[in-house]
Amino acid sequence: MRADARANRAAILAATRELYATRGPDVPLSAIAEQAGVGAGTLYRHFPTQQDLVVGVVEWLSTTIHDLCGRWLEPMRSDPATAWPGFAADMVELKVAAFMPRVVEGVDIDDLLPQIVERRDAALAAVGEVVELAKGAGLVREDVTAVQFQMGLAVTTRPLPAAAHALVPDVGGWLVEVYLRGLRPD
Template sequence: PARDDLIRAVLADLEGRMLALVERYRPRIAVDPDGAWQEFGREVAALRPGALVAAFAAEFVTGDQLSEPLTQERVHSLAAVQQILEDAKQAGLVRADLTAVQFQLGIAQITRPLPDVAVPELARHQAWLVDVYLRGLRP
């Protein structure tokens, strides 16, 4: 397979995982809003979308525009994330003006790989930062 095909397969896998997370956590928000939202955010971060963005940006980003194929692939996951954000908004967990794109970009920024330096206990620090980010989204 060509490099572009492999990249698309990895991105499609990421989208499938994101859709599965939304499907798993949307019903839970109705029962345990805060707990489900926190778990959802942590699991999205565990997908490490920032690492993928850093690795594949050159292939799919020109200036500040995503390529058309990538834009089309993100339609479903952005719509699903927007649905869970609406649930979180109704529960008072996030600001009313938060969009799926903003949520995903925030998580991607947190999960971007650091330059070639070793950071002891990086996973623990990253988990703390995800927690701070999720708290910062509150109204």
């Protein structure tokens, strides 16, 4: 794929994540194209259908999680106490809880399930490697799975009303800190 085509695809996926998070899955594809700074024809060349766009977002997420986990493996081996909160912070920055539930809301999930499950499993395997290192360092209870870690992080980081941020500045960071402390062995 040419560099400009890769850039357009990345811009479309970023716009999709942002607009799904803020407006939901019913956002028109024309709004996604406009947000991405591309024409409708470019969007449809990359993603001919809404389901293709969903698969694109899921592929992006799986690849991004896999890459992120790969970057944290060595720090988790050498200094897990410092690396673990950094890894969690990077996972939070993906803002999965803001857009992913909305991504799958707007499509026939049964048609996409095999592709989504395959990508999800690949991402969870990568997360599992980091979670296992955290367990070995005594930072996470032995009974915590990658799925539980990921789901707990998603629930902890789901978007909150603006009033929550006004009442408790950095409430998101505080919630993640409390969540990570709750994962520790007794």
